[in-house]
Amino acid sequence: MSEPLVDTFGRVHRDLRVSLTDRCNLRCTYCMPNDFADWLPGPELLSTDELMTVLEIATDLGITGVRLTGGEPLLRADIVDVVRRITGLPTPPRISVTTNGLALVKLAGPLRDAGLERVNVSLDTLDRERFKALTFRDRFDDVLAGIKAAQAAGLAPVKVNSVLMKGVNDDEAPALLRRALDEGWKLRFIEQMPLDPSGIWLRSTMITADDIFAALSEHHTLTPVPSRGSAPAEEFYVDGGPETVGIIASVTRPFCAACDRLRLTADGQLRNCLFARDELDLRSALRDDALDAAGVRLEVERRLRLVVKDKLPGHGINDLNFIQPTRPMSAIGG
Template identity: 60%
Template structure:
């Protein structure tokens, strides 16, 4: 087995697999209200191709965790069957999913039965009017029902991811935390990142991790916890614990030096960093008949070229051509 080492000594063991670039929401920081030009169906990896590439990652390249993302992964047909096939791989990877939760009331039980272990659910507000303004869809009740269904099905821990937008929902930090604590959902706040297709991200109006912590500390006692490792979130015990809250400061407090992630897009491109401007095509050689060994070599070479950091603070930084919905979280 060949480990996915890069030239800075990091080892990628966590694979994020985008199953689709499509989504049933239109979050303002992710895509325009009219949507995007979706990948043509023939360019999207089939279930067999996803399974083959993940098998190569697990059996030849040392990947131990697989996170299914999108777009919105639950809009992909056959998701439950694909999960069952992924967890049947040996050695068995940990398989989880990031979702907006709107379909979990319908799918959570079947996904858990198929072997999915846990979910992260995006929820930025508790107010229906704000949810509609942010997502352009009236689906707050569905998202909340999805969270409850995931917890009932045993997809634990059911984590909540929230992005605070200035003058939109940035007054809800404490309310979101209190709501999650009452229901046993670990909450992670994520700084808004420059991954929107409109390229309208403005660091000057981004709600920073420091601001988020200040707002939480107005109502809670937070104690920083050690031992972060490669986890993206800095964790804090809430009011002495055991409950925690996390802040993912991708922009102001990057964790690139400990990053253990690699990404596979829905059209079969390897990305060594969320903000990478380079990709390595696995779909074309795979469809041309490349064997597993060759595909593994291409994948390993892609990770070896990973940069030291995302470079957002570099004056020459430029957003990747793909938006978040086409990369996978």
């Protein structure tokens, strides 16, 4: 194996988030504009062969975990084949998928058979009307059916991600945890980050990790689980365990010092942070007719090292001069 991807702060990069498409079949208000139609044209997306070239190189450079995301990754027509090909790489990484769950009834079994081990499903509310208002789609029951299908297929424990917003669903933290305990979900709350399409996120009104901890503590005793490592979630035993709940405090308690993540957008742009202002074009190296396979490999490796080298110590959300990235979350890949 080649030298790993180490940045100037000594952080070794092991985790690659890969967006498979910018398209989604929900319109979560904090992620994608409801009337969005400016999709990436098909030829701009990395082909599956191009993606495998990147992943073969990245895993040789020490990437051990790949998370497939989007947009909605299960909208990628060849998603099962993508998973199967990743598991067949010379140094196969752990694979997980972050999904809204809508296609899991159809795909959970085939994905499991292709080698998928874990799935994260996003669900912010247990109320059908709220779900409709939040996502602009009446698909609440389909998400629940998708979670059940994932459990039945053995993609367990299913992790459920929830974003709480003031006056929208911030009263649901205890109910979401109750439901998670009852159904065997591994629940994680994510602080809302300034990646919304309309730029209306406000630090002063966001629901913080402390708010969530306080709301849950009214009903349960939460005790910290030690050994967090580079994981974004702070985990807590619920009422002594063994069940846990996670809180991802990206804004109020950033974990950048332990960040080991890189991101690849569906159109082949490398990002060293969700909040990076710059991207590095990997696709042009993959499509450079002047390069043979060895040349592509050298150039992709050079660009991977470059983007890692340029990584800043922190995401800067709390800096006075913070500027939100131009792409919303849906186009970056959460």
